[in-house]
Amino acid sequence: MDNHTQSFYAKSRRLAEQSVSKLEENVHSRQLSELEERVTALKNATAIDEASIGSPHFSEEDLLVLYEDVLQIQPSDEQTQIVTGQSSEEEIEAEDLHTVRTTASRLLEQDTGVDSRASFLVNQLVMRRGATVSTQDTPHTSVSTPVNATGSLVEAVANRLESIYTGLENFQSYISQQASIPVGIMTEKEWSALIRVSVREGASEVAERVLDLMKRAKAPIAETILNDVLAVYANEGNIRQAEAFLEKYVTESPSERQRDLHIKSYVKATPQNSIPTDALSVIHKYESLATPAPQQSYTRIIMHLFRSRSSVAHAHAWDLFSHMRYAAHSVPDAALYTMMIRACASPSYSGEIEPERAMDLFTEMTVEQGIRPTAGVYHAVILAFARSGKEGYIHEAYRLAKQMLDAHRDARGVSEFKPSQTLFRVLLEGAKRLGDLSRVRWMLAEMVRTSQEEQQNLDETTEPSIKVDDAIMTHVFHTYAAYRVPFIRSETKIIENDGGSEPSSTQNGDTTPNEDERRVESQPRQGSAFSQLPPQTRAEVIFEVDALFSQICNASKSGFSHNFRYVDITPKLLNAYLSVHYSKSPLRIYRELYRTLFAGVNVQKIPQTYLDALERCAMIRNGADRKDALKFAEEVWEEWQSLETKWRNRELDDAVETITPRHVEKATVAMVRLLSNCGQPERALELVKAFVQRYPPLDIRNAQPKHEMRSTRTVLDASRPLVRLTTPFNIVEDNVPPCLSFAEIGILHSRFLEKNDVKAIKYLKWVCKSYEGSLRIRRDRTIKAVPRSVEGDKQGKEGQTVE
Known part of the structure; x- marks a missing residue:
């Protein structure tokens, strides 16, 4: 190849390389421009999003609507019934009465009775066959019953139906021995109405007759109808009739409701203060048949055991609770949890309050099982904490009460639970054990204020939901008795200004007749001026207590438009009032009150009245007052001896509270201690x-x-x-x-x-x-x-x- 050709190829390669490089530059520039456009668009979109996020997107109303369903409070059973449109018991009862009257007016017509036509057809058929029939085979009943008498009206309808179906059965027997012609005389609604009305009137025999007629008419018998009749025998505690009814009408295995009613009949037939042995045998028999009774049956037996005064029965209730969770129902419901927690607040088989067990059950129910707590559960656990008497648990009770009122709120801030009389009563149980008079005075004032506000919107015959009764005032008086005043004159050291005499003080203010006692005696017992500051001396405590008791006595006499008109003067209330004087007044004052108080309001003393007086006399330390205390105690002891003799001979009146052996011990020990201290x-x-x-x-x-x-x-x-x-x-x-x-x-x-x-x-x-x-x-x-x-x-x- 010559030089010319080589130079030509070299030039051609350079031109091609230049064109390729230019093409690559153009492509790269286009790609960069597209990438820059995308980055710019992304930056613009980000700026738009940031601008939208920075501005408020939802209003307060939008947020309220959004969270209203989430924080909605679960409605009660009555509210659910209204929302779902279910009929109330009054509406069902009125509808049943209307159905029974309509059925009676249709069946009790004399001239167009169905039984007359059936008798005519039977006689015609027999005459064609050349036979005769007795008129007794087709009886005709003439009934004339007033429509207003519902019970007799149902029985008249049952008699009419019996005569009708007797004639129809005779007619069908002549037509064919095998064929059965169904006849629709009564609807299912009419059958049910007849039975329900019979149950409400207490005519269980008539209800069973109607069930027999339903069998003869081959009408379907609903389980609810059988349960309505069985509930009558269960509520009466009629075990024989209940079991006979189950054997006659329940062909298959009893349902849960029927098993519960069967056990309920045994529980109702058991005396209150005894263990329901037969009911326990039946419920364990159902367990052995692999058809355990519903949880309601276990709850009913446990409730009966707790109502008994026997510690053995209380222990067996806890055993049955643990057995139920092992053999039948592993997760108790809220009602059973409430009962078991409430049992922890009462001295049961061990004689002690069990706040630890109550807290364990409450935590298990709400945290582990996820069951929503009810007001009854809160009241039960608060009561267990309050009655424990320990300061830590009592403050925990206050915390739970605050949680109950504040934690369960809807989107609008309305609480699911409201302050109730039960809540105030259980909180007073703890406050009186601490002697927290400031808190008790606040709660009493709050209850009076709430009662007055409710009474303004109600008529005079309707009672407010929160009212001050004798149980509330008993707790209030006990708080005054346990309250420790900050200033005790007898324990105050008096220092002379000139320094010439030494400080002097007395040892005990309960028994020394000093200036504080004279102020108590001279203090007027009428008036209602209460200061915001709690009483600072014993005289002020007695003044407030006497003022409260005076208002209670005035309210019991008038009974109208008074804050304490719902307070009944009971022996426990009088004992609580006396306990304040026992702890804050001298001997001569509460001795006179003991002699005149019960007779003045015509209330009989109870054993605790004598015990409080004897124990107070035994606590006196000052020798100067012990002789007077001994004379007073001898009077009380004489009354106690006559009451104890009647108890020992079982001659006590039913109106007197039962004496226990522990009462006898305490009275004797108090008298022995007093005589020993008196030399x-x-x-x-x-x-x-x-x-x-x-x-x-x-x-x-x-x-x-x-x-x-x-x-x-x-x-x-x-x-x-x-x-x-x-x-x-x-x-x-x-x-x-x-x-x-x-x-x-x-x-x-x-x-x-x-x-x-x-x-x-x-x-x-x-x-x-x-x-x-x-x-x-x-x-x-x-x-x-x-x-x-x-x-x-x-x-x-x-x-x-x-x-």
């Missing part, structure tokens, strides 16, 4: 001897046999709980006879030690050891279920003589 140990020893003679230590050994349901043997398919929460060791017995311990009569023992009276010391020692040994034997027999040993009792009687 009369011989009289105190005579009281101890009389007590031992009336209540011998050997009587304590007679332990009651263990209940069959309390057996601890592990047996499958047994008619008793398989899982227990209690043991025989922590169940307190209820019927232990009165006894004495060394801690109670130790002061008398000290007095004889000072006198070096060996014989009296040995006797007191024998008394304490005898009661202690008898209690130990009773405990062993109760736990081990050992029968009474006659030989052991004889040996005890032989060793009872004291040298």
Whole structure:
């Protein structure tokens, strides 16, 4: 190739490379321009979004509408019934009465009765076949019943239907022995109305007749109709009729509602203060058949056990609760949780308040199970905390009350729960144990204010939802009694200005007749001027209490437009009023009140009245007042002795509150302590001897046999709980006879030690050891279920003589 050709190819390559480079530059420039446009568009879009975010997008009304459904409070059953359009009981009852009257007017016509036409057809058919028929086969009933008498009207309709179906059955028997012609005389609505009206009138026999007629008419019988009739026998506690009804009309396995009504009949037939053994056997029998009763049945039996005054029944209620969660229903409902938490607030089988268990159940219900708490649950757990008497738990009760009123609010700020009389009452339980008078005065004023506001919108016959009653005022008086005034004149040190005399002070202001007591005596007992500051002295406390009690007495006499018109003067209220004077007034004032107060308002004293007076006299320390206290205590003791004798002979009136063995112990111990402090140990020893003679230590050994349901043997398919929460060791017995311990009569023992009276010391020692040994034997027999040993009792009687 020559040089010319080479130069031509070299030039061509340079031109091609230049064109390619220019093309690449053009493409790259176009790509950069497109990328810049996209970045610019993205920046503009971001700026628009930031501008939209920075400005408010929703108004307050929009947010309220948005969160109104989220924070909506669940309506109650009555509100749900109104919203869903369900008929109330009054509307259903009126509709049933109208249906029964319409049916009666249709069936009780004499000239166009269906039974007459049926009799005519039967007679014609028989005559064609050449036979005769007796008129008894087709009876005709002439009924004339007033429409206003509903009960007799239903019975008349039942008689008419019976005659009609008798004629129809005879007619069908002549047509064919196998064929059955359905006849629609009654509708399902009319059948149901007849039965419901019969149930409301208490005519269960008529309701069963109607059910028999439904069978004859081959009409379908709804389960709700059967349950309505069965509920009558269950509410009456008629076990025989309930079981006969189930056997007759329930062909298959009973439903949950029918099983519940079956068990309810047994519970209703059980006396209040006894364990429902038969009901427990039935509910365990259903468990063995793999058809456990509904939770409502367990709740009903547990409620009956808690209402009993027996600690064994209370222990069995907790055992049944644990057994139910193991064998039938693992998750209790809100009603059962409420009952068990409420039981923690009352001294049950162990004789103690259980705030820890109440908190565990409340946490389990609300946190673990996610069940929405009700007002009853809050009231129950607050009551358990308040009655514990411990300051930490009482403050926790206040916190729960605040949570109850503030935590459950809707989007508009309306609380689901409102302050109620029950809430105030359970909070007063805790405040009075702390002596928190400021809080109690505020709650009392708040209740009065709320009651007055509600009364303005109500008529005179309607009671407000929050009212001051005798239970509220009893707590208020107890708070005044427990309140510790910041200024006690007798405990104040008086220092002379000249410094010539030494400071002087007195030891006790309860018994010394000083200026503070004279102010109490001279203080007027009328008036209602209460300052915002709590009372600073005992005289001011007595003034406020007397003013409150005076208003209560005036309200009971007038009864109209008064803040305390709902307060009934009861023995417990009078005892609470007296307790304030016991702690804040001198002896001569509350002694006079004790003599005149109950007679002035015509209220009978209860055992606690005598015990409060005796124990207050035994607490007096000043020797100058002990003689007067002894005279007063002797008057009270004489009244108590007559009441105790009636109790021992079982002659007490039903109006008097029942005396317990613990009352007898406390009264005797108070009198023994007072006599010992007054320098009369011989009289105190005579009281101890009389007590031992009336209540011998050997009587304590007679332990009651263990209940069959309390057996601890592990047996499958047994008619008793398989899982227990209690043991025989922590169940307190209820019927232990009165006894004495060394801690109670130790002061008398000290007095004889000072006198070096060996014989009296040995006797007191024998008394304490005898009661202690008898209690130990009773405990062993109760736990081990050992029968009474006659030989052991004889040996005890032989060793009872004291040298």
